[in-house]
Amino acid sequence: MQRHLKNSVGLIGVASGLGAQDHGCEDGPLLLGELKIFQGNDIPAQWEDILRPAANLKSPTAAIAELCSRLASRVADELASGRFPLVIGGDHSCAIGTWSGVHQWLGARGPLGLIWIDAHMDSHTFATTPSGALHGMPLACLLGHGEPALTSIATTEPKLSPEHVCLLGVRSYEAGEAALLNKLGVRVITMNEIRQRGMTAALAEAMAIARNGTAGYGVSIDLDVLDPAEEPGVGSPAPGGLSCDELEQALHLLHGDPAMLAMEIVEYNPHRDRDHLTAKAAGALFRSAL
Numbered sequence: 001m002q003r004h005l006k007n008s009v010g011l012i013g014v015a016s017g018l019g020a021q022d023h024g025c026e027d028g029p030l031l032l033g034e035l036k037i038f039q040g041n042d043i044p045a046q047w048e049d050i051l052r053p054a055a056n057l058k059s060p061t062a063a064i065a066e067l068c069s070r071l072a073s074r075v076a077d078e079l080a081s082g083r084f085p086l087v088i089g090g091d092h093s094c095a096i097g098t099w100s101g102v103h104q105w106l107g108a109r110g111p112l113g114l115i116w117i118d119a120h121m122d123s124h125t126f127a128t129t130p131s132g133a134l135h136g137m138p139l140a141c142l143l144g145h146g147e148p149a150l151t152s153i154a155t156t157e158p159k160l161s162p163e164h165v166c167l168l169g170v171r172s173y174e175a176g177e178a179a180l181l182n183k184l185g186v187r188v189i190t191m192n193e194i195r196q197r198g199m200t201a202a203l204a205e206a207m208a209i210a211r212n213g214t215a216g217y218g219v220s221i222d223l224d225v226l227d228p229a230e231e232p233g234v235g236s237p238a239p240g241g242l243s244c245d246e247l248e249q250a251l252h253l254l255h256g257d258p259a260m261l262a263m264e265i266v267e268y269n270p271h272r273d274r275d276h277l278t279a280k281a282a283g284a285l286f287r288s289a290l
């Protein structure tokens, strides 16, 4: 599919931490904007909007469903305007909105592929979650499993088919979500496997999966895939992650790929960051991918 989106990037912030136990990620987009982390690249990037949860919805599920529904429309609008959407979280529950929006825009053009770069699987449902936190559920929701309010954003059908999805960098998960992905046949490339094969080879495989039989694909980057010793500013740190350098190098593979339709960078928690290290990492990842 021919698209020429990447001459302009539309940044959409999602200032919400409602999906996490620690709400600190809600302050991520504003600080990244103030630091001009995504400016000064070859490709002009402009903040189009920062979305916030509605104040009148008391349950996190209702608030996140409403927020994701607005986000999905916003992302579809960016694509329709010819810009490349870059969604900046917030906690990872915003992925339900981001990828529902890309799916909606694709419509009859064909299925959506997704590369999920994360220390976690984010594939719980309310039946398996130990914490109840919605940022542990977005991938399950996009695959059509979980709370109907969250699986039916934009349309009731699943936004992703298992064969078009690949996870990268996983090292911290629970049995229930692993069982769901295993049952569905989703490819999971763990941190151990990346240590053996290298991140570039692993990302090349993920791209092949996300491109095969799809009309385009997206990339969801949870900053907690990076090692917290280097990049501490994330919601749920998990030791033993990627270095920013190795992820940056691998992301060059995405550079200039017309099949890449959108990206999101999530879980930046400024309250845990040190000397803006993790904020700068977010900017470096953006520049190498685009």
Ligand SMILES: [Mn+2]
Pocket (backbone or CB within 6 Å): 092, 118, 120, 122, 135, 222
């Ligand atoms: Mn995540």
